[in-house]
Amino acid sequence: MTADAAQRYTAVAVALHWVMAAAFLLMLTSGLSMTYLDIDKSLKFNLYQWHKSLGVLLLAAFVLRIGWRLFHKPPALPAFMPRLEALAAKAGHIALYVCMIAVPLSGWAMVSSSVYGLPTIVFGWFEWPHIPKIAGNEAVNTAAKNAHWLLAWFFGLCIAGHIAAVIKHAVIDKHNLMPRMWFSGARCKKGETP
């Protein structure tokens, strides 16, 4: 492996990062639109179905991603990063992983405990089961609904911080981290240590 390749995530990790990043951004947008926009009832219903469908698929994608992450060491953080910043980056990444599982799990618990008992038909393709034994449980439903709301907003904040950090490193520190999360390409300016 070349030194440059060693400073990048694996191709599988890169593919999972970008596909899931796009999907989570769509989830935040659809969740906010269906909750706060004054839109046609049938469009709202379809948006709920779409949100639930992509959401449960992301639960499955998370299992794949965390599995891959546990067996593939990520590249070491760049040496230029002060200790505190490196710690913040690690804490931020952990918070993102926690949100990636906790937000869809709370959504799943919410629909499973709803008194309406509406099924989740994944893109009209197959039925995703409800979590057993909580159907119609109002205490669970309220807790899950509050958790989903709170965690989704926290997730949005973590993503905004994550993107701001990448921009800060590129603009202020003059270290472009993007090639670390891409399939190929140079890292910092030629001759610089990472």
Ligand code: HEM
């Ligand atoms: C859309 C804009 C985004 C950009 C520009 C971006 C960029 C990056 C970059 C450059 C890295 C590598 C950091 C490094 O080690 O140098 C990274 C890592 C990471 N990103 Fe993003 N990202 C974006 C969105 C997201 C979203 C939406 C999520 C949440 C699902 C996310 C989750 C993560 C995680 C968890 C890591 C750490 C991976 C690990 O070390 O295990 N990113 N991102």
Ligand code: HEM
């Ligand atoms: C995968 C990540 C997910 C993200 C980022 C996400 C995001 C959101 C957001 C931002 C809202 C609006 C919250 C508010 O401000 O009130 C929302 C609402 C909602 N989400 Fe999700 N969601 C995800 C997964 C799921 C899943 C897996 C389900 C169910 C299977 C689900 C079901 C719902 C429902 C039913 C609502 C409406 C809640 C209400 O009526 O108050 N979500 N989601």
